[in-house]
Amino acid sequence: MSKTQGEETGEYKVLPILVSFLIAGFIGLFSETALNMALGSLIEDFSIKETTVQWLTTGYLLTLGILVPVSGLILQWFSTRQLFIVSLAFSIIGTFIAAIAPSFAVLMLARVVQAMGTAVMLPLMFNTILLIVPPYKRGKIMGLMGLVIMFAPAVGPTLSGLILKNLTWHWIFWICLPLLILALVFGYFYMQNVSTPTKPKIDVLSIVLSTIGFGGVVYGFSSAGEGGGWGDPTVITAISVGLIGLVLFCIRQTKMKQPMLNLRAFKYPMFVVGLLLVLICMMVILSSMILLPLYLQTSLALSTFAAGLLLLPGGIVNGLLSPVMGSLFDKFGPKWLVIPGLVIVTGSLFGFSTIDLETSSAFLIAMHILMMVGVSMIMMPAQTNGLNQLPRELYPDGTAIMNTLQQVAGAIGTAIAISILSSGVEDYMKNVSDATNPLNPLLAFTSGVQDAFIFAIVIAVVGVFVSIFIKRVHVEHQAS
Known part of the structure; x- marks a missing residue:
């Protein structure tokens, strides 16, 4: 056994390191979804439009989309402790600015600063797990992380609904602040350096x-x-420029001796299969997470708190099952989890595509729980199996690629779902005989939601096909 391998098993205090990440990750992701429930209050307080307030989410996603690809390089330039402390410092500063924000512009700045912290924290967390946890235990540990990653966004809307019932939106941030400081203090004492910075050359053109x-x-x-709609010149220009930039970025990476993001990770088939399944999962989850609250609040006229409560059981079940699925992955591999998981998700989406104005709460809760059970069977097993196939030196690049493309897939899934919803509403309203009937807009909205869930079914069916190719990775390059 080499010195490095000995250090991995003997010298690292794995539990305190994991606890530091769990606390920091939970609060970071909780504040991300908690604010979604406060958008109505923010529109009122700042006298802004819906399109403006959406920038609190878009700006956050945009910052992640820009910074996470660079994280592969950042992870190789600084030590684990340095990055952990800096990422939490950004999260704390951003949260404090948000808590005292007197205007929308200040709150927007706070969200960008918060996102800078998350952009460093997520890749750092996955990279550290790959370095300190031996392969035969990774499923269980990734499952624990899955508990945080899925549970925090699930309880976010419910807890923020409770906060908003009694206090102002500022308190969402005031409540998060002491917990983030606790994570920083805990990490300061217990976080260890698990990798040696290699300080590769920084290529400015690659970053641009x-x-x-x-x-x-x-x-x-x-x-x-x-x-904005797909025909909007801003949308067409941004996507076109973005795609050209990505093509040039990829060409440059393949020609460099020390690339900023090493695309050799794509040479490993199980990494590619795992990545595709994670992206499909993200598109389904994020499109459903935007469609269901809209349906509950518009078609069924539920309050934000009631809508949050309705979606809470599914989130809790997913969080509790993630570590269980991780242990099953360690034992049996990914195939017997991922394929049935995708079939379950597809079935639940078929259920959602039938919802109307008469649908019972019990049916919605059951379908949501079913979907989240399926997601817990897919997400972490596919991700862990894919990353397991990479050699040690490609861990920073693999985690950066996965985390970046998740943000992109989330943005794409949400945008397509919303545009299908909008066009479904328009098509329905064109064919009604009495446009003044107040029931028709509700029926139109519900019809649009059904159409958007049919899109999610198509994505899930593609996932079922991709999952057929998944095979268990037997790790030899880091038998720590």
């Missing part, structure tokens, strides 16, 4: 192309999703 490429695509799809 990456920023234009990923930033353009995320911005373009987000703008289309916010109601």
